[in-house]
Amino acid sequence: MKPTSYLFLFIIGITCISCSTSKALKNQIPIVEEPEWKSLFNGTDLTNWTTKIHHYAVGDNHGQTFRVNDDMIQVRYDQYEGDFNDRYGHLYYDEPYSYYHLSMEYRFVGEVHPGAPVFVVKNSGVMFHSQDPRTMPVEQDWPISVEMQFLAGVSEGVDRPTGNMCSPGTDVVYQGRVDPRHCINSSSQTYYGDQWVKAEMIVLGDSLVTHIINGAPVLSYTQPQMGGGVANRYDPEIKIDGQLLSEGFIALQSEGQPIDFKNIKIKNLKGCMDPNASNYGAHFIKCDPATCRYSR
Numbered sequence: 001m002k003p004t005s006y007l008f009l010f011i012i013g014i015t016c017i018s019c020s021t022s023k024a025l026k027n028q029i030p031i032v033e034e035p036e037w038k039s040l041f042n043g044t045d046l047t048n049w050t051t052k053i054h055h056y057a058v059g060d061n062h063g064q065t066f067r068v069n070d071d072m073i074q075v076r077y078d079q080y081e082g083d084f085n086d087r088y089g090h091l092y093y094d095e096p097y098s099y100y101h102l103s104m105e106y107r108f109v110g111e112v113h114p115g116a117p118v119f120v121v122k123n124s125g126v127m128f129h130s131q132d133p134r135t136m137p138v139e140q141d142w143p144i145s146v147e148m149q150f151l152a153g154v155s156e157g158v159d160r161p162t163g164n165m166c167s168p169g170t171d172v173v174y175q176g177r178v179d180p181r182h183c184i185n186s187s188s189q190t191y192y193g194d195q196w197v198k199a200e201m202i203v204l205g206d207s208l209v210t211h212i213i214n215g216a217p218v219l220s221y222t223q224p225q226m227g228g229g230v231a232n233r234y235d236p237e238i239k240i241d242g243q244l245l246s247e248g249f250i251a252l253q254s255e256g257q258p259i260d261f262k263n264i265k266i267k268n269l270k271g272c273m274d275p276n277a278s279n280y281g282a283h284f285i286k287c288d289p290a291t292c293r294y295s296r
Contacts, residue, residue: 036283037103040093040250041264043071052133053089053254054141065254066091073261075124075254083115088141090251092133098247099270099286102128103200105263108152108193116256122152124259125166128203129224129248135238142231144169144239145248146224148201148211149183150259153192161188163199163213165221169231169239172209173223182230186211186218196262204269205286206244 040048045068051061063079066089073091080087108122130145149164163186171178191197200212211219227241252261271284272292279293 036281037265037267039265041073041261044068046073046091048094050092050094050133051089052092052136052143054087055085055138056087057138058133058136062087062089065089066252071262073252073264075252075257075259075261077113077254077256077258080113084113084117084256085115086141088256089254090127090130090133090143091254092130092249092251094249096132096247096249097128097203097266097268097270098205099203099268099284101200101202101267101269102126102250103198103263103265103267104261105196105198106150107196107260108150108257109260110258112256112258120256122154122160123149123257124255125149125253126199126201127168127249127251127253128201129170129245130251131234131238132249133251135235137233137235139233140231140235141233142168143251144226144231144234145251146170146172146209146245147253148199150197150199153190156192158190160190161186161218162191162197163188163211163218165209165211165219167228167230169226169228169234170245171225171227172221174221178223178227179221180228182228184219184221186213188213188216188218206246 046066050059051066052058053062053065056062065075067074067076112121125147127143127145127147130143136143145168147166149166151160151162153160164183165172166183174184198214202210206223208222209224210217224245226239226243269284270286270288271281272279273284273287274280274292277292278295
């Protein structure tokens with residue numbers, strides 16, 4: 001069994017929420033080995049994805065920052081005029097999720113765009129539990145969200161783990177308390193160069209979040225919630241500090257460093273758990289009775 005399979009079974013064991021129509025946990029375990037994955041990227045274009053780049057309106061993919069080539073979503077800046085000018089961007093999948101297992105591969109390529117801050121070198125990530133980009137003012141720089149941060153080594157022999165947690169406009173509970181740090185490092189090794197790295201997250205609503213790098217769990221925390229700083233010029237009615245985040249949008253990041261993403265897929269863990277329904281899913285761990293469909 002793969003390491004992620006053991007982890008997935010363990011997470012089910014400690015977090016599965018009972019439902020009157022669900023199977024007993026012991027009856028679920030033998031069949032979670034065959035997850036139902038959905039590709040979020042069609043390999044051809046950015047259908048079902050929406051851009052929001054700082055200084056530009058929602059849907060304005062300035063300079064073709066996000067583009068498709070060779071079955072990859074690429075982040076590039078060769079069509080930018082002048083310096084980077086804090087044009088941090090995000091590409092959002094158009095459907096929000098709550099309970100899920102997300103998987104993708106990424107690699108860093110090329111050099112940062114001139115004028116980009118030094119911290120963006122070999123730095124990117126994927127945002128989750130994000131606000132809807134349509135609620136972001138033009139001059140909001142970062143979405144209120146949680147980030148699984150991707151980093152690569154810059155100096156040989158200097159540790160720079162990947163799969164970290166960063167929190168623009170949010171907080172998380174780490175080791176039993178709300179952690180004041182903007183970023184929390186994972187236990188991953190350092191990856192250098194342009195190698196592909198597999199990154200996964202198992203997100204269980206507003207409870208447990210687990211980061212996985214190349215099949216190994218590297219970081220866990222709980223209770224993602226609004227709070228903290230970093231995000232600027234947001235609509236104050238959107239940010240309610242202390243409010244738990246149980247669902248939201250998923251977004252790929254651009255912040256000055258070219259990067260490629262591929263094999264972006266998701267397994268929804270929330271759905272109909274009634275075996276009598278036509279859309280019953282044995283892999284679900286969170287009941288959503290409203291989605292159940294029955295034949296007459």
